[in-house]
Amino acid sequence: MNRRRVVITGIGAITPLGNSVSHTWENALAGKSGVGPITSFDASEFSCKIAAHVKDFDPESVVDDKKDLRRYDRFSLLGLAAAKEAWQSAGLNDATYPADRMGVVLGVGIGGLPVLEANHASLIADGPKRVSPFLIPAMITNLAPGHIAIKYNLQGVNFTITSACASATHAIGEAARMVALGVQDLVVSGGTESSITPLGIAGFARMRALSTRNEEPQKASRPFDRDRDGFVMGEGAGILILEALDNALARGAQILAEVVGYGFSCDAFHITAPPEGGDGACQSMLTAIKDAGVSTEEIDYINAHGTSTPANDKIETLAIKKVIGEQHCKEKLLVSSTKSMTGHLLGAAGGIEAVFCVGAVRSDVVPPTINLDNPDDGCDLDYVPNTARQAQVKYAMSNSFGFGGTNATIIIKKFGQE
Numbered sequence: 001m002n003r004r005r006v007v008i009t010g011i012g013a014i015t016p017l018g019n020s021v022s023h024t025w026e027n028a029l030a031g032k033s034g035v036g037p038i039t040s041f042d043a044s045e046f047s048c049k050i051a052a053h054v055k056d057f058d059p060e061s062v063v064d065d066k067k068d069l070r071r072y073d074r075f076s077l078l079g080l081a082a083a084k085e086a087w088q089s090a091g092l093n094d095a096t097y098p099a100d101r102m103g104v105v106l107g108v109g110i111g112g113l114p115v116l117e118a119n120h121a122s123l124i125a126d127g128p129k130r131v132s133p134f135l136i137p138a139m140i141t142n143l144a145p146g147h148i149a150i151k152y153n154l155q156g157v158n159f160t161i162t163s164a165c166a167s168a169t170h171a172i173g174e175a176a177r178m179v180a181l182g183v184q185d186l187v188v189s190g191g192t193e194s195s196i197t198p199l200g201i202a203g204f205a206r207m208r209a210l211s212t213r214n215e216e217p218q219k220a221s222r223p224f225d226r227d228r229d230g231f232v233m234g235e236g237a238g239i240l241i242l243e244a245l246d247n248a249l250a251r252g253a254q255i256l257a258e259v260v261g262y263g264f265s266c267d268a269f270h271i272t273a274p275p276e277g278g279d280g281a282c283q284s285m286l287t288a289i290k291d292a293g294v295s296t297e298e299i300d301y302i303n304a305h306g307t308s309t310p311a312n313d314k315i316e317t318l319a320i321k322k323v324i325g326e327q328h329c330k331e332k333l334l335v336s337s338t339k340s341m342t343g344h345l346l347g348a349a350g351g352i353e354a355v356f357c358v359g360a361v362r363s364d365v366v367p368p369t370i371n372l373d374n375p376d377d378g379c380d381l382d383y384v385p386n387t388a389r390q391a392q393v394k395y396a397m398s399n400s401f402g403f404g405g406t407n408a409t410i411i412i413k414k415f416g417q418e
Contacts (some may be wrong), residue, residue, distance in 0.1 A: 003180040006260075007415060009253040010083035010090025010241035012190075014264035015353050016052035016234050016342050020085060024352070025359045028367040029388040032187070033218035033341050035232050040196050045222025048210040050217040051196045052343030054078065060164040071134050072147070074235075079192030080151065082237035082351075086188065091253060094153040097185045103156030104145035105175040107167030107191035109402075112139025116199050121238060126354075138380030139171040142193050156184050162347065164402025165305070166193055166264075169350030172240060173262030173410050179242050186247075190351030192237035204233065207272070209309065221344075222371035223306035223337035224313045224379040225413040231307045234343025238351030240358075246271035257358045257362030258413045260395075261292030273311055274401065278319030284407035285323045285397065292411045294395060297328045301366050301391070302352045303398045304383075306337025307344055314378045316399065321381070325365055332392055338368045350400040356412065361414040366391050 011021050016034025018024040027034075034052040043049040060066045062080040069077075078379055083104075096102070115138045139145055142160040149158045157178060161171045167190025175189035204210045211222035211230040221232040248255055264287065268281035274280065289296055302324075305316055321329050337358050343414040345352055360366050372385040394414045401407045 004182060004259060005245035006042065006179045006242055007245050007258050008240050008256045008358055009243050009248050010092070011256060011355050011358055012089065012210060012239040013237065013352055014023035014057065014081045015352050018367040019054065019057060020322060021355060028090065028338060028341055029365060030354065031341070031368050031370045031386060031388065033370060034234065035217045035220055035343055037200035037217060038196065038201070041198050043201065045096060046201055046205060048201055049214040050206045050211065050220055050232060051195060052212055052232055054068050054236050057081070058195065059109055064213050070132065073115040074139045074194040075108060076144045076147050077193050077196055078235065078237040079106060080147055081244050082190065082192065082239040083148045086239040086241050086300030092241065096251065099153050099155040100154055102154040102186050104148045104154055104158050104188045105171045106145045106160050106194060106312055107169070107171035107347050107350060108141040108144055108160050109160060109167045109193055110195045110200070111163055111286040113195045113200050115139050115195050119201050128230065134347045139168050147342060148188055150352055154188065157187065163278040163406045164404060165344070165346055165349055166400040166402035166406045166408040167347035167350065168238065168397060169400035169408035169410055170264065170350050172259070172263065172350065172354055172409060175242050175275050176259040176262060179244055182409055187242045188236065188239060191348035193346045193348035194235040195346060196233055196235055201233065211308065216254065218395060219371050221308045221340045223308045223340050224375055224383050226371050226374045226376040227309045228310065231309055231339065234345045236342070236345050236352060237348055238355045240354060255415045257361050258415050260413045261288040261411030263287030263370065263409040265407045267407070269405050272403050274315045275316065278315040278322065280405055280407045281316055281319035281399065281401060282323050284409045285319065285399065288397065288409040288411050299324060299395050299397050300393045301396045302333065303334045303357050303396065304335050304337045305401045306339050306375040307397045308339065314376065317379050334366045334381065334384055335381045336367055336369045338367050350398060350408065353398045354412065357412045360393045360396050361412055362391050364390060366393065
């Protein structure tokens, strides 16, 4: 069966760097940090007191009636906000395609932790009658795509992929494959997450996964730097509109970029740690490169998983060198971790990082890795330290690796360059 070419016709973002794609991209290129003190709860007794919040978000801006807000957890509201921007930027309406030919596939890692915690507190304090009847539909992960589908009358595919920090990249890859195979004509995809809560922070802190650079929050997320001490939790959403090329051209859509490769693998090794040789990461990247039909030397830019944790950064670097080759890595390849600015958006990370890849191929500018002052031993790639860089980017790769050993990679191509 011939595969249809899959293009991106709309993008939306709400992140710690800004409440739109343009603001997020502008601040990323300026090397700004979205990290600051935790404001969603009193973190004075926590070892980690910092996070990357979305700022100045008005939930009422994405619902028809503010009375309906009790039906939503924050992750769904953020997803709706990013989907609204993507839908509008793609010039869509709910009759662009037959309703059953349009759908939503989103990545969500944790889901409604805020509403779960609030209702658990009500249960303990006042008994079961104080638990909201909206608890379950607000917290479950598939309600983010469910709300988007209801908003835009998308009657086709609708589900959530939950694969930890690889969720959104898996979602984009699977959505692109549905469009390529003709299963759907349009899929809204990406990821959304909001888990900066007492339980979320405490859980990751107890794993010693979070940075405790509380006095210098904007310097806390420092991928590949020898002084890194863990990741910083972020929140937000990144959404793409995926369509078949012929259909997009026929309706006169602006084409932003093309999704050409998708790869995945499982380490089958450990619940949180990658194998020392990075074999799973290698397999994911190689599968995406094969799917794209390109050579390893054609990859210009990699938006790395780059979490700012000791194990990930070194092993991802090793895997990239194995896959791409030492020579190309030295001569041309650019790598950056935008998590240095946004923090780690968990299940939504791959969504916003795909948006950054679209920005790179469209503008031929690579966003930086900030706070990279002293590269650690074994972290010896060109990570575009601290300052964005002008460079020709035809093919951009995005890596996402998650707990359970799950790995996902997508490749995005500049449109119009064969």
